[in-house]
Amino acid sequence: MPAKTDHDARRRDVSAAVWRVVAEGGFGALTLRSVAAELGASTGLVTHYFGSKQQLIRHALELAEDRTRASIPEVTDLRTALAAVLPTTPEVTEISRVWVSSWDVALAEPELHALERARYRRWRTRLRPLVIKAQSVGDLPPGDPGDLATGLAAFAHGLVVQALFDPTTYTPKRQLRILDTHLAALRPSD
Amino acid sequence: MPAKTDHDARRRDVSAAVWRVVAEGGFGALTLRSVAAELGASTGLVTHYFGSKQQLIRHALELAEDRTRASIPEVTDLRTALAAVLPTTPEVTEISRVWVSSWDVALAEPELHALERARYRRWRTRLRPLVIKAQSVGDLPPGDPGDLATGLAAFAHGLVVQALFDPTTYTPKRQLRILDTHLAALRPSD
Numbered sequence: 001m002p003a004k005t006d007h008d009a010r011r012r013d014v015s016a017a018v019w020r021v022v023a024e025g026g027f028g029a030l031t032l033r034s035v036a037a038e039l040g041a042s043t044g045l046v047t048h049y050f051g052s053k054q055q056l057i058r059h060a061l062e063l064a065e066d067r068t069r070a071s072i073p074e075v076t077d078l079r080t081a082l083a084a085v086l087p088t089t090p091e092v093t094e095i096s097r098v099w100v101s102s103w104d105v106a107l108a109e110p111e112l113h114a115l116e117r118a119r120y121r122r123w124r125t126r127l128r129p130l131v132i133k134a135q136s137v138g139d140l141p142p143g144d145p146g147d148l149a150t151g152l153a154a155f156a157h158g159l160v161v162q163a164l165f166d167p168t169t170y171t172p173k174r175q176l177r178i179l180d181t182h183l184a185a186l187r188p189s190d
Numbered sequence: 191m192p193a194k195t196d197h198d199a200r201r202r203d204v205s206a207a208v209w210r211v212v213a214e215g216g217f218g219a220l221t222l223r224s225v226a227a228e229l230g231a232s233t234g235l236v237t238h239y240f241g242s243k244q245q246l247i248r249h250a251l252e253l254a255e256d257r258t259r260a261s262i263p264e265v266t267d268l269r270t271a272l273a274a275v276l277p278t279t280p281e282v283t284e285i286s287r288v289w290v291s292s293w294d295v296a297l298a299e300p301e302l303h304a305l306e307r308a309r310y311r312r313w314r315t316r317l318r319p320l321v322i323k324a325q326s327v328g329d330l331p332p333g334d335p336g337d338l339a340t341g342l343a344a345f346a347h348g349l350v351v352q353a354l355f356d357p358t359t360y361t362p363k364r365q366l367r368i369l370d371t372h373l374a375a376l377r378p379s380d
Contacts, residue, residue, distance in 0.1 A: 150360075
């Protein structure tokens, strides 16, 4: 029992170090050596849990997925769903930064590319009923809900990227103002 | 003279290899060794032109900037300006893929972060008069042109990312349809 507990605790420490490395330096900084240095441990310890850089990358993406899930509230309307992905808190800023960084490795490796494509598809699928609901109450124009969901997801992620590179211009308050102005502009007039 | 010409020709070969490496594998794949392998030459030859990985990264970003400039037509309207950044041709797809990949290194290094922030600011500055023109003819709603330019740049780059990860869903034709639907939805009704 104690051995198991030690093992689990150590694994959690290694996992936390993986997250700190990508949150600070992105996927370009993620190596067995950098995780070991972050832990103040030997590379051998890290390879005990993650046998390759590929496994480290996979684990970092799983952590990002878990944290994203935990950070997204129960969403019943479009505005809340889009606002939730904007880097308006330190926590979401860190998660966003890790996702945007991950596109370098995800574009390069077929398996990670397929995972990211699936992740985008799931997100648009979640947005779709919210788009249809907004259309039904006259908050969005008629038209293909899939195209509208794509456009709104695009708007939100494109704003994430600009905010990550220019946080003094895109304060949390201004990000939300831009979102609200955008949604208001899409509302058909009566 | 011949020595100079040889040197220039060799430099162009190395430069072309740098581009092929990032266009294929992103910035995670860009090393002195991978460029040498792409050239079928020794690492020593590459270090003769680029002394460090940092210099290779800088050079790849300059190449992306040059190619971007060459691919963007003289733009006098918003629709053309936004359509020009969408990956609807192999050439723009390659350039977009390199920019999206570059965000990993650019988020990690203060100097590259500042360069990317400046690049975004220049882009929004170029979009701004086109936004004001569109507002003046009733194609865009009234409101802060800076916020509108940010939102449109966000929409375009977010669509770029989704198209790079899902090119079979987002064919060139569908990307342009989504852009046109989006611009039509933003047009205030008479």
